Amino acid sequence: MTRHPYLSPAPPRVLAHRGLVTADDAAHGAVENSFAAVAAAHAAGVAYVESDCHLTADGVVILFHDDDLSRVTGDPRKIAxxxxxxxxxxxxxxxxxxxxxxxxxxxxxxxxxxxxxAEAAAEPVGRLVAPHAERVLVTSFSDDRRRAALAAARTAGAALRPATSPGSSTVARLVAARRLGLRATVRRLLTDLDALQIPERQGPVRIVTRGLVDAAHAAGVEVHVWTVNDPEDMQRLLDLGVDGLVTDRADVALAVVNER
Known part of the structure; x- marks a missing residue:
């Protein structure tokens, strides 16, 4: 399987979760997913920034996590x-x-x-990233939204499809198939994916295991774990073979990776 250019060079990778907001940045008012947070991640030497896409009332795709403004600004209105x-x-x-x-x-x-x-953001996201597909990964908790964005990128003339990671329903089926020993189903679910971006645990259920990492790697799929902020957890997961760390502490994760 040919590696998507998004996943070059070789891992491990540090993905700055919603950019990077240091304590000093926060003291000066900066918040996640802001221009300042992306700039801080870039300045720290991070190659990958994880972010979220919503659509405004006038049809503009913005980087913002929540569907309303209450947590970040105190305004209760919906982004849409x-x-x-x-x-x-x-x-x-x-x-x-x-x-x-x-x-x-x-x-x-x-x-x-x-x-x-947001469902309304899927088509505009795909269209906007089409000229940048070599450096974009598209994902969503909803596989329908993810596929809609990928289809829009193709329609907009992307030279290759953006990299992609599955939604939560696919991840749930993959974990179940692994536990039941359904190897063919595991291989099928990993087809046409570039990365498997997952939490280490979902409640009491362990998601990230050596077996899952090995199965993903056998299919040419990387494993990225979110959201990992403790240096010891970072080391432990890298020792397990994961390829990427999605973290609020990209500065710390870079130091951990660079010391290995």
Whole structure:
């Protein structure tokens, strides 16, 4: 299986979860998924930034995790109900709003891991990333949204499809198939994937195991674990063979990786 250019060079990889917000940045008002957070990750030497995509009331894709503004700004409105200029005003003192086109243009050597959070955002995300498919991975908890974004990228003329990681239903079927020893089903579920981006545990259920890592690698699929912030956990997971760490502490993870 040919490795997608998104996954070059060889692992391990550090993926800055919603960018990087240091304690000093936070003290100056910066928040996750802001322009400042992406810039801080880039300045720290991170090659990969994980972020999230929503669509504004006037049809602009922005990097933002929640579907409303309450946690980040104290405003209870939905992202889908607010126009871009007002969102820019709300984020002005919080590190600055960043749209997906701005992120792709301002950080041409950053590889973006994009989680499509809203159904309405899927087609615009695919269209926007089409010219940048070699440095974008598209994912979503919903496989339907993920596939819609990939289809839109193809329709928009992408020279290759963006890299991709499965939704939660596919991950659940994959874990179940592994436990039942259904090797053919495991191989089928891993087909056309580039990475398996998963939590170490889901409640009491362990997701990341040596067997799952080995099965993914046998299919040419990388394993990226989220969200890993403790250095000892980082070391333990890398020792287990995982290929990427999705982390709020990209600065710490880079130090861990560079020491290995």
């Amino acid at each position: 109900d607010v126009r871009l200029p007002e969102l820019e005003d709300l984020m002005a003192g919080r590190g600055g709003l960043v749209t997906l086109p701005q992120a792709l243009e301002a950080f041409p050597d950053v590889r973006f891991n994009l989680d499509v959070k």
